[in-house]
Amino acid sequence: MDVPLNYYLVLSALLFIVGVAGVLTRRNALVIFMSIEMMLNAVNLTLIAFSSFLGNMTGQALVVFVMAVAAAEAAVGLAIVIALYRNKPTVDIDEINILKW
Amino acid sequence: MSVSAEMLFFFFLGALAVTTAVMMIVQRNPVMSAICLIGNFFALAGLYLLLHAQFLAVLQIIVYTGAIMVLVVFVIMLLNLADERNLVDRMNIRTTFGIVLSAGLLLELAVIVFTRSYPAMPRPIPTVAGAMGTVEGMGAALFGPFLLPFEITSLLLLVAIVGAVILAKKRL
Numbered sequence: 001m002d003v004p005l006n007y008y009l010v011l012s013a014l015l016f017i018v019g020v021a022g023v024l025t026r027r028n029a030l031v032i033f034m035s036i037e038m039m040l041n042a043v044n045l046t047l048i049a050f051s052s053f054l055g056n057m058t059g060q061a062l063v064v065f066v067m068a069v070a071a072a073e074a075a076v077g078l079a080i081v082i083a084l085y086r087n088k089p090t091v092d093i094d095e096i097n098i099l100k101w
Numbered sequence: 102m103s104v105s106a107e108m109l110f111f112f113f114l115g116a117l118a119v120t121t122a123v124m125m126i127v128q129r130n131p132v133m134s135a136i137c138l139i140g141n142f143f144a145l146a147g148l149y150l151l152l153h154a155q156f157l158a159v160l161q162i163i164v165y166t167g168a169i170m171v172l173v174v175f176v177i178m179l180l181n182l183a184d185e186r187n188l189v190d191r192m193n194i195r196t197t198f199g200i201v202l203s204a205g206l207l208l209e210l211a212v213i214v215f216t217r218s219y220p221a222m223p224r225p226i227p228t229v230a231g232a233m234g235t236v237e238g239m240g241a242a243l244f245g246p247f248l249l250p251f252e253i254t255s256l257l258l259l260v261a262i263v264g265a266v267i268l269a270k271k272r273l
Contacts, residue, residue, distance in 0.1 A: 002105070002107065002108075002224055003107055003108055003111045003151070004219075004221055004222065005222045006214075006219050007111060007115075008111075008148075008152070010210065010214055011115045011118065011119070011148075013210050014119055014122075014210070015118060015119065015122055015141075017203055017206045017207055017210065018119070018122040018123055018125075018126060019122070020199075020202070020203055020206060021126055021199060021200070021203035022125065022126035023199075024195065024196070024198065024199025024200075024202060024203065025126070025188065025196045025199040025200060025203075026126065026185070027185060027191065028131055028182065028185050030131050030134075030173060030176065030177055030180075030182070031125075031126070031131055031134050031185075033173070034125060034134055034135065034138050034173060035125075035126060037138065037165070037169065038122055038125070038138065038141065041141070041142065041145055041165070044145070044157075044161075045145060045148060045149075048149055048152050048154045048157060049152055051152075051154070052152040052153055052154065052224070052233070052234075053222055053224055053225070054225070055225035055233065057232075057233065057238055057239070057241070057242040058242070058246075060154055060156075060157055060234065060238075060239060060242070061239065061242040061243055061246075061247045063154075063157055064157070064160070064239070064243065065247075065250055065251075065254055067160060067161070067164050067165065068254045068257065068258065069254075069257065070165070070169065071164060071168060071169055071258070071261075072257050072258055072260075072261030073261075074168075074169045074172055074173070075172065075261050075262065075264075075265040076261050076264050076265050076268065078172055078173065078176045078265075079264070079265040079266075079268035079269040080268055081176060081180075082176065082179070082180070082268075082269050083268050083269060085180050086271075091180060091182060094193075
């Protein structure tokens, strides 16, 4: 018995919701960043599932671009975290509040 | 009703992916979070293999696990972070809103899954040549209809490298 498409979409939605929960409830900037990566991976799973069920390579090509964008975002985001840490030795996002009015 | 091997693999890998994901957002030590996320990426690579996307499964392991997570672990090591406090000790408006929103999304997903019926979508039989997940198929797509995004991605990576080096320098 084949695995229907809905199962993959539900799994991808679950992973996306876990990523959203991680972004909104954690204070550590690096764990927030990892939750964003989880959301991107959930979207990758959706794209590949649709590509497999439609017989089209478009979804898989888009996943390559999503991976490239995620890698670029990882490099720049972590560089920002390091630069922030140099000014104030914390990665707690509730303590990085100089711009708060 | 006999359960096929594909269904078994799907449930095993899916359970592994969701478990490691939840463990990642619950762990207080950021290194343990990173290790859980690496486990999640391996489970996802297995799911990509189930979906006949061999090239992307290997790319997932090389790029996400081997590059991005290594970078994250290096940064955690450089910054020498402490454990985070318990969630109940640091509740504020933002975390309450986050929990409510996530619960709402989960409820929405449950409603969509359990109160509607969906027609079965037939799966196309992969051809003998198997152009669907192989390197040749990906090359045909990337150098065919997706040539412009492919070239722009190389520009994006160059910009990201230059930006990351400048942002992380001690003296400009």
